[in-house]
Amino acid sequence: MQRTYKFIIFSLLLLISVLSANAQVKTVPKDTVFTPLYNGIRLDVDISPVFKTLLSGNETFSYEAAILVNLKRKYFPVIEMGYAGADKTTENNIGFKTNGIFGRAGIDFNLMKSKNNKKNANNLFFVGARLGFANFKYDLTNVVITDDYWKENLTMNYRDESSSKMWFEIVAGIRVEITKNIFMGWTVRNKNLIGEDQIGTMSPWYIPGFGKTTGSAWTVNYAIGYKF
Amino acid sequence: MKLFKYIYLFVLLLLVACTQTENCTQEKNVLMQIGFYKKTMDSTTNIYTKSALTVDSIWVMGLGTDSLLYSKKTSIKSINVPLKKTIEQTDYIVRFNNTTDTISIFHTNNDRYYISLECGTVVAHSIDEIVSTGHFIDSVSIINRDINTTNAENIQIYHF
Numbered sequence: 001m002q003r004t005y006k007f008i009i010f011s012l013l014l015l016i017s018v019l020s021a022n023a024q025v026k027t028v029p030k031d032t033v034f035t036p037l038y039n040g041i042r043l044d045v046d047i048s049p050v051f052k053t054l055l056s057g058n059e060t061f062s063y064e065a066a067i068l069v070n071l072k073r074k075y076f077p078v079i080e081m082g083y084a085g086a087d088k089t090t091e092n093n094i095g096f097k098t099n100g101i102f103g104r105a106g107i108d109f110n111l112m113k114s115k116n117n118k119k120n121a122n123n124l125f126f127v128g129a130r131l132g133f134a135n136f137k138y139d140l141t142n143v144v145i146t147d148d149y150w151k152e153n154l155t156m157n158y159r160d161e162s163s164s165k166m167w168f169e170i171v172a173g174i175r176v177e178i179t180k181n182i183f184m185g186w187t188v189r190n191k192n193l194i195g196e197d198q199i200g201t202m203s204p205w206y207i208p209g210f211g212k213t214t215g216s217a218w219t220v221n222y223a224i225g226y227k228f
Numbered sequence: 229m230k231l232f233k234y235i236y237l238f239v240l241l242l243l244v245a246c247t248q249t250e251n252c253t254q255e256k257n258v259l260m261q262i263g264f265y266k267k268t269m270d271s272t273t274n275i276y277t278k279s280a281l282t283v284d285s286i287w288v289m290g291l292g293t294d295s296l297l298y299s300k301k302t303s304i305k306s307i308n309v310p311l312k313k314t315i316e317q318t319d320y321i322v323r324f325n326n327t328t329d330t331i332s333i334f335h336t337n338n339d340r341y342y343i344s345l346e347c348g349t350v351v352a353h354s355i356d357e358i359v360s361t362g363h364f365i366d367s368v369s370i371i372n373r374d375i376n377t378t379n380a381e382n383i384q385i386y387h388f
Binding site (some may be wrong): 090091092094097113140143144145147149150151152154156158200201202203205 | 249250252288293295299310312313314339340341342345346348349350351352364
């Protein structure tokens, strides 16, 4: 919990510093090109599942896409939606299965100064923040509980356990315009769960949109984007 | 060419993120801890004082089984015993030195006490009531109703 707060404070400071950096830019004499408020929208599709299934097998999957609005080439409010899940069997034959839709909302700040040089004008180097949410169900099956003394044997199957999770993300990444209106690049995310499950209560091993359940996690997305 | 550098970096990060062990290393035993105490009355102030009691020899068996939990174990201040996981009453026959008592624990079972995916779940208990005979035992008090994987004293048995 303390860690989560620390991250939130840290990222807020980061955002403030970015904003103030941008504010300073505004005081520069107006010999730069005028940038309108609205600069179109971009659709990013995450293609990292292709790499991830090659590397980690079929234990987990996650597909996602994002829609960003380009404001002043600096601010990019973003909505991300996805579908993710896991199907895992442990060494003790305990099964975990889930799938669900997740959503994230947030904003990116472009740190790349827009040059007059048109070739690189649309490339981005950004930092940002997200608030993620997932409401999903999961199954925990074939949990064997034995008691050697009382000679008891139980096989438990917990099905349709519902869970709601919220998390906070700090993101950074790049987008390069490879040909006209088509972008490629990666996004690194540091994810921090908000709230912790009490000891002993049912808890999902995997959270759609977040990943394996730990207090803090790092993930990478690789995106192909199209600017409309 | 810049692009390849980024792809390389990305793959490297992924590989780092993919190492985990899958063995259960957490505590899975759920035992009720019983501590032994004696009450002594100060003859001048008439106030009872509690102190830990070391039992010279103890013998414990669950009612309905034929195996012993403790077999004439000497010099003991507390015992740890398992409760039934499918039935909500557990009875023990306890022999303190040469005096025998029967203790009945009425409890509620929780078969959803989650440890981790590797370890699964265990059955935790909540003590509702304790009834015992009074040969060696003077009284029983519940200190901590919740019995789970944490090591804590749950009940105290008093002997005069």
